[in-house]
Amino acid sequence: MKLTTWNVNSIRQRLERVLTWMGRHEPDVLCLQETKVTDEDFPRAPFEERGYRVETFGQKTYNGVALIAKAPLLDVVRGLEDDTPDAPRRCIAATVEGLRVVNVYVPNGESVESEKFAFKLEWLARLERTLAAALCADRPLVLLGDFNIAPEDRDVHDPEGWRGQVLFHPLEHAALARIQARGLADLYRLHHAEAGRYTWWDYRMLAFPRNLGLRIDLILGTAGAASRCTASEIDRDERKGVKPSDHVPVTVELA
Helix, strand or coil: CEEEEEECCCHHHHHHHHHHHHHHHCCCEEEEECCCCCCCCCCCHHHHCCCCEEEEECCCCCCCEEEEECCCCEEEEECCCCCCCCCCCCEEEEEECCEEEEEEECCCCCCCCCHHHHHHHHHHHHHHHHHHHHCECCECEEEEEECCCCCCHHHECCHHHHCCECCECHHHHHHHHHHHCCCCEECHHHCCCCCCCCCEECCCCCCCCCCCEECCEEEEECHHHHCCEEEEEECHHHHCCCCCCCECCEEEEEC
């Protein structure tokens, strides 16, 4: 099974690009973030015409997540377990061929001094509680998406320059560590130990050509998923060309 996560930064702006990429790589499960469209306006037909099922949890202009899979998407759950009806659309989960897939778009946090950073930490704590209820000893699970957290120094082009800032703050690292302590391994790192491999580059300051990036798009898996993980890759080339997202796809393969 080939699973991919990708923050597309507007599915309507990036639709043809996503479809072209899917034609080349044929993922079994594609998890999108920042779709920026309501469920009613999500462009389902092009995916369904290619044999995929589509489940979405979106809103106008901001946020939004989607699960797109070749196999049936079962037991679909939208949002965190204690979300209010008007909560931002940032999480969707489903079971695909026995694998529980939880797709998240973690809040950015804006700046450490802002209320949005406090909201980010609160949201991560609620994600941990939601996962605690979802984890089952006999069912493999992957948690993937745009975490807006670079886990380690090797995931940041300038660790000292970023240290203590949003996306690379000790409180974020602690929140992520608590989530991983539930038994989730970083599946990309099972196959790639090297530094300098990033998934996001700012549109400004020639960040991509200068490789001033961060690895903030992650795929975490339980032992049952990690034991099946045979490959992982970041598709850096997808940041090139006309009107790319500022993020690129990250893929793992499970036997």
